[in-house]
Amino acid sequence: MKIRKVGFVKRLILVGVAFIATPLWIVSFGDTKSTLDSISGPILGNAASSEGGAKGARPALTSPNIIFFLADDLGYGDLRCFNAETDITAPVLDGLARNGVRFTDHYATATLCSASRRALLTGRWQSRLGEWAEPYGGTPNNDGIPADREPTVAMFLKQAGYATGCFGKWNIGGIDGVSRPGAHGFDTYLCVDHNTDYFYHRKYSHQTHLFDDGIGLYGPGGKTANLGGKYLPDVFGDAAIEFIEENKDGPFFIYLPWCVPHTPMQGPDDCLDTRENPPGKIIEGQHNRETFVEMVEYMDAKTGQILEVLHKYGLDDNTLILFASDNGGQVLGNCAPLRGHKHTLFEGGVRVPLIAYWPDGIKRSRVVEQPTIMMDVTATILDAAGAIATRELDGKSLLPWFDGRGKPEDRLFGWRQRIIDYGNQRNYLRAEACRFGNLKYVKETQPQAGNPVDFPFTEYLFDLSSDLGEQNNLAETNPEQLELMRRKSAEWRTESVNVDTPVFVNPFPDQYGSPTPEKIKTINTQYQKERVAPVSLKLEHRYRFESNASDSVGKKNGKPTPDAAPSEVPRFMADIPPGAVAGAPARSMEVGMSKGTRSSGITLPGGTLPSDSGSASLWLKPHTLDKGDYIVKVRDLKLLCEGNGALKVGHHGYTGLGSATVLPGDWIHVVLTWDASESLISYYVNGTMVASKRVDQPVQSPPLLVGNHGFADAANQYDGLLYDLQFYSGVLDALEVAELHKNPGSVATP
Structure with a gap:
């Protein structure tokens, strides 16, 4: 060597x-x-x-x-x-x-x-x-x-x-x-x-x-x-x-x-x-x-x-x-x-x-x-x-x-090999196995696109006392022992897999339909309630976009951006999400109209909110979904347009953490939460969490950009409408996010 x-x-x-x-x-x-x-x-x-x-x-x-x-x-x-x-x-x-x-x-x-x-x-x-x-x-x-x-x-x-x-x-x-x-x-x-x-x-x-x-x-x-x-x-x-x-x-x-x-x-x-x-x-x-x-x-x-x-x-x-x-x-x-x-x-x-x-x-x-x-x-x-x-x-x-x-x-041991990808919403049981006495049973599946339930699988049966290297598959020649080990595998699974009272369940079912939609809703709602940091929720800033630009385009923390282009004069539109509640803002604001100039979005500097834990809620109606267009950015976690009707949460560039499918011309509800107690940033799209990421440093009221990425060039700017941008102290939980999505123009209250 x-x-x-x-x-x-x-x-x-x-x-x-x-x-x-x-x-x-x-x-x-x-x-x-x-x-x-x-x-x-x-x-x-x-x-x-x-x-x-x-x-x-x-x-x-x-x-x-x-x-x-x-x-x-x-x-x-x-x-x-x-x-x-x-x-x-x-x-x-x-x-x-x-x-x-x-x-x-x-x-x-x-x-x-x-x-x-x-x-x-x-x-x-x-x-x-x-x-x-x-x-x-x-x-x-x-x-x-x-x-x-x-x-x-x-x-x-x-x-x-x-x-x-x-x-x-x-x-x-x-x-x-x-x-x-x-x-x-x-x-x-x-x-x-x-x-x-x-x-x-x-x-x-x-x-x-x-x-x-x-x-x-x-x-x-x-x-x-x-x-x-x-x-x-x-x-x-x-x-x-x-x-x-x-x-x-x-x-x-x-x-x-x-x-x-x-x-x-x-x-x-x-x-x-x-x-x-x-x-x-x-x-x-x-x-x-x-x-x-x-x-x-x-x-x-x-x-x-x-x-x-x-x-x-x-x-x-x-x-x-x-x-x-x-x-x-x-x-x-x-x-x-x-x-x-x-x-x-x-x-x-x-x-x-x-x-x-x-x-x-x-x-x-x-x-x-x-x-x-x-x-x-x-x-x-x-x-x-x-x-x-x-x-x-x-x-x-x-x-x-x-x-x-x-x-x-003779002891009964069981194994399950599960693969779950939160970003691509994939969940499947890759393989199962059990050992009882000297017999070993393995069931391997081969997931295939377009076949979400009946994945083909291969069964193996080995006698480890004479075949430690598992080279001689006895599944076809020993049907009685195969059936015994199938039962033993089911016995172990029934005894050892908790599908009824876990603290959390996978948010999308596997090929066998586990967990059920009812369990996803009930268990994960409680999980979300339990994990949210106990910070009082309070609406701190609300951009209604109804009459002037003092709280919108070309402004950073209330002051005009020195190099804001004349073409960035905001346009306020009567186009708002359908089903808006009584008293909701009556106008939206168009941003990104002039690609080739500086960004026309909104920047909220770090420390603006009084609490280190906060949330942002906004509605978007993109004219286009060009790949790489920034919608929201906080620290190095970004919500990006990915093209082909997709929004993607990325970390350090295009490292995908979660995605959602949307269409240009549709109103989209986005919520971002940052939890200082856990250094955790989470994204929701249309009422559903699509990504959550622990960041490299404590959050501490980070700078937040909407409709731009904070750089002088105008590449990858969001092009579309913004509606009812709300900033909160405290972390919105899953139920509150769902209510904001259900009722456009409403405000979350503790």
């Missing part, structure tokens, strides 16, 4: 530190027992000793420290302890497996990260949260899992007296006080919501996406200050080490969800300054297996540094170490000997490594072939800690398997 010189030296230093500092019983590659026999001192009697080994001088504490390491997109066959043919050298993780318990049939609950983490942290199938929790994106507002409704593992551990820390990729919700780590019971955290570049920790902006317990998202100072250029495994690993040192008197729980080896592919020496990249652009290192290997080996060495800190303070014996991956390996990963990879429901997409190490609780090494699931890790953590969950969990504690008391059983 080609090694870049600088990367090799840096990695060698770090791995060398791990080798030197970490106890030999972790990193040894030879026969474990013979190696142990040659070691003297306090590390005798480790996990590889015979049952009831030599330790015993110090009784185990009733509350062990617990660290759960979670890799991101690591393949089942990437570690030597699961695949002797791998090209990755990971002595720390291999040593933990050799001296602990290695689970060969462990499963993630999903083929991708966020859905799997929802199950892990709640201890329940993510489908119990609702079908919205099955795909990657979740809720359109990034509310994620509300802690007051769905308690998670750290909340239970805090009640049991644990100090709790989270350092890594969070990915289950982005609202402070609602679904961020602090709301979910973590005392200390330093995280990113999603994958970023590894050195400047950015993705959609020129600012860091790191956030922590002290300052929230994107704030100055705090733990996220001065971290630009630092490799993410070092960011998170060093934070975990600091947490251990501050809480060494224990007990403590650390959840460390590494970003490694998820894309972008950046090894420890691939530091590229991305701060000036175009927004939304991540420059990768070398997108190849070599870089993947470097990233995993660095993660392994960083894990060794953390274990050395435990050893330094005498905490290693009574610390339960757990290691797994969130889903199957990405395309550069090694999932051998399994079929498939991430994003598939074959074994390579859902079967993942699981290692448990705990000298005081595991007296000899074991290999467990009993099928286990990610929520079992949650149940094990709580059981080891003596913590009590306040609700029934779906997982089973693995502690009996630590000491040989575990009894084999």
Whole structure:
């Protein structure tokens, strides 16, 4: 394998530190027992000793420290302890497996990260949260899992007296006080919501996406200050080490969800300054297996540094170490000997490594072939800690398997792979699968245009006891077993998928008609009510466009625009939306009449409204819908004409977030809301939300442009009528938006 010189030296230093500092019983590659026999001192009697080994001088504490390491997109066959043919050298993780318990049939609950983490942290199938929790994106507002409704593992551990820390990729919700780590019971955290570049920790902006317990998202100072250029495994690993040192008197729980080896592919020496990249652009290192290997080996060495800190303070014996991956390996990963990879429901997409190490609780090494699931890790953590969950969990504690008391059983596991695209209003169930005993059932659909219900599908049936690679499809030759597994799949679905009481439902049905229109209306109306920030609603400005231009064209904050062209003298029209209520404005205003001159729209500067949370409501009648014409812009979120009768919400240019189909010459109702408490901007068209986006910085009464884009050139200006432009303090909710659309010219009242 080609090694870049600088990367090799840096990695060698770090791995060398791990080798030197970490106890030999972790990193040894030879026969474990013979190696142990040659070691003297306090590390005798480790996990590889015979049952009831030599330790015993110090009784185990009733509350062990617990660290759960979670890799991101690591393949089942990437570690030597699961695949002797791998090209990755990971002595720390291999040593933990050799001296602990290695689970060969462990499963993630999903083929991708966020859905799997929802199950892990709640201890329940993510489908119990609702079908919205099955795909990657979740809720359109990034509310994620509300802690007051769905308690998670750290909340239970805090009640049991644990100090709790989270350092890594969070990915289950982005609202402070609602679904961020602090709301979910973590005392200390330093995280990113999603994958970023590894050195400047950015993705959609020129600012860091790191956030922590002290300052929230994107704030100055705090733990996220001065971290630009630092490799993410070092960011998170060093934070975990600091947490251990501050809480060494224990007990403590650390959840460390590494970003490694998820894309972008950046090894420890691939530091590229991305701060000036175009927004939304991540420059990768070398997108190849070599870089993947470097990233995993660095993660392994960083894990060794953390274990050395435990050893330094005498905490290693009574610390339960757990290691797994969130889903199957990405395309550069090694999932051998399994079929498939991430994003598939074959074994390579859902079967993942699981290692448990705990000298005081595991007296000899074991290999467990009993099928286990990610929520079992949650149940094990709580059981080891003596913590009590306040609700029934779906997982089973693995502690009996630590000491040989575990009894084999046939367990029913199910998976659903859903794809939902809020921007294009697509929702379909891509695949389903279940395992019962050694039988595995997979049903894959092939969505086709113009066929919204009866998608063709393929069924697979495998006997994993003789066909681990899922090469021999038994569906046609074993009809009785096929029917059994169809029933088992339906049984799991009935028990584990919540379609009746979720906090939110997907806003458009899938190919099977779920959710129903009634559920979409009732559940999402309540969801919208619950999530709106409690800011008093008040009409602050209203542009009626009836008699003069003092509040309309050519004006910025009440003053004439110096370079406004004479042709921009406004024209007021008697053309208004049909069905306008009594007392509604009687005229509209025409803008964009003279393309080729400066914009003739309206600009509301930032800070004009007294509240940091606000809303704008306006009616539009476009003469044309030329592609790229701006209608409304706030920050970098724009409502654009897309041509062919389409309006599109875009972020940073043409990154589509949502769309609606309209026609030139028709009146269109548009509502924009910005919620400072959540840094959230949302768009509604004709009473329906079409997009919602967390922006890069707190909103704080942003500048808002209507009918122009704020640039001196006249390209891409809106050409048409404006009617009844209203600005509110406070966030209009879905019901209020619907009433404004239903009754043109009306005013929302709290």
